[in-house]
Amino acid sequence: MPEKVAYLGPQGTFTEMAAKAVFKKEELTPYPTIPNCMEAVNKEEAQYAVVPIENAIEGSVNLTMDYLYHKELLTIVGEVTIPISQHLMVHPNRQDTWKDIDVVYSHPQAIAQSHHFLKENFPKAKISYTNSTAAAAEWIKSHPEENAAAVGNTLAGCKYGLSIVEQDVHDYQNNHTRFVILSQKPTDFQAGPHERYKTTLMITLPSDYPGALHQVLSAFMWRKINMSKIESRPTKTGLGNYFFIIDVDMKMDDVLLPGVKSELEALGCQVNIIGSYPCYVVKDVLKSCGSAV
Numbered sequence: 001m002p003e004k005v006a007y008l009g010p011q012g013t014f015t016e017m018a019a020k021a022v023f024k025k026e027e028l029t030p031y032p033t034i035p036n037c038m039e040a041v042n043k044e045e046a047q048y049a050v051v052p053i054e055n056a057i058e059g060s061v062n063l064t065m066d067y068l069y070h071k072e073l074l075t076i077v078g079e080v081t082i083p084i085s086q087h088l089m090v091h092p093n094r095q096d097t098w099k100d101i102d103v104v105y106s107h108p109q110a111i112a113q114s115h116h117f118l119k120e121n122f123p124k125a126k127i128s129y130t131n132s133t134a135a136a137a138e139w140i141k142s143h144p145e146e147n148a149a150a151v152g153n154t155l156a157g158c159k160y161g162l163s164i165v166e167q168d169v170h171d172y173q174n175n176h177t178r179f180v181i182l183s184q185k186p187t188d189f190q191a192g193p194h195e196r197y198k199t200t201l202m203i204t205l206p207s208d209y210p211g212a213l214h215q216v217l218s219a220f221m222w223r224k225i226n227m228s229k230i231e232s233r234p235t236k237t238g239l240g241n242y243f244f245i246i247d248v249d250m251k252m253d254d255v256l257l258p259g260v261k262s263e264l265e266a267l268g269c270q271v272n273i274i275g276s277y278p279c280y281v282v283k284d285v286l287k288s289c290g291s292a293v
């Protein structure tokens with residue numbers, strides 16, 4: 001039976017590009033928001049969800065992090081990293097007058113990645129946030145009367161018949177986003193050759209005391225486990241209360257990571273291992289229409 005995969009839509013998002021790298025096109029179903037994608041898996045409407053988790057310029061996608069911790073107890077079964085190029089796109093009617101636009105639509109991550117470009121070129125334009133870059137492109141297509149542009153990718157430009165008037169408007173090169181594949185239960189997800197394995201832990205400290213974080217880190221350090229990411233997020237229970245998200249460069253094993261977990265639990269920490277998964281890296285994404293539409 002084919003899988004059903006919920007991804008942040010509509011068609012033409014970066015998330016769709018990431019999802020297509022590991023799933024068949026027919027398996028993909030767009031959902032309007034990141035929480036909707038995650039809920040779809042929890043309600044068993046879909047077996048998997050693909051959602052963004054971190055961008056190289058703007059950092060973590062907090063909505064995904066927070067939903068994983070506070071709302072939807074899902075497992076990360078895979079990761080896909082793709083290159084990100086943001087373009088400025090207008091309705092074809094505005095191809096020659098785009099320099100006069102007074103509204104720019106896009107997802108907050110895309111706007112933040114293109115902040116300097118927008119400030120330099122459209123200092124007076126109003127910024128209007130959408131649930132995704134493709135939602136911005138779809139809006140421009142259906143509102144030719146608006147003097148507006150969208151920031152998004154080539155796939156969306158092609159799908160919604162927009163004119164790309166300025167390419168690569170993101171402020172820093174080497175722009176990449178990591179996406180996670182989520183499922184209800186750990187599964188042995190495989191989609192061809194992967195680059196490496198990672199394991200993600202969410203750790204809540206019992207209370208704030210001197211050296212607490214140092215103790216947590218030392219449980220990894222003396223076992224020589226390499227961390228590829230550590231980040232704190234508020235537990236939403238009061239100022240100064242955080243949980244930590246830690247990615248380590250290894251597959252779940254029977255000795256080292258269970259050892260870390262018991263050591264930290266003995267210190268009063270709450271430790272959730274939210275996935276041990278293969279990481280896929282996509283080198284090239286769509287650069288011109290052709291197969292996109």
Ligand SMILES: O=C(O)C(=O)C[C@]1(C(=O)O)C=C[C@@H](O)C=C1
Binds near residue numbers: 107134
């Ligand atoms: O809006 C999209 O196209 C998305 O897939 C979301 C998203 C994100 O949330 O980071 C994905 C990649 C880009 O960094 C910009 C936006």
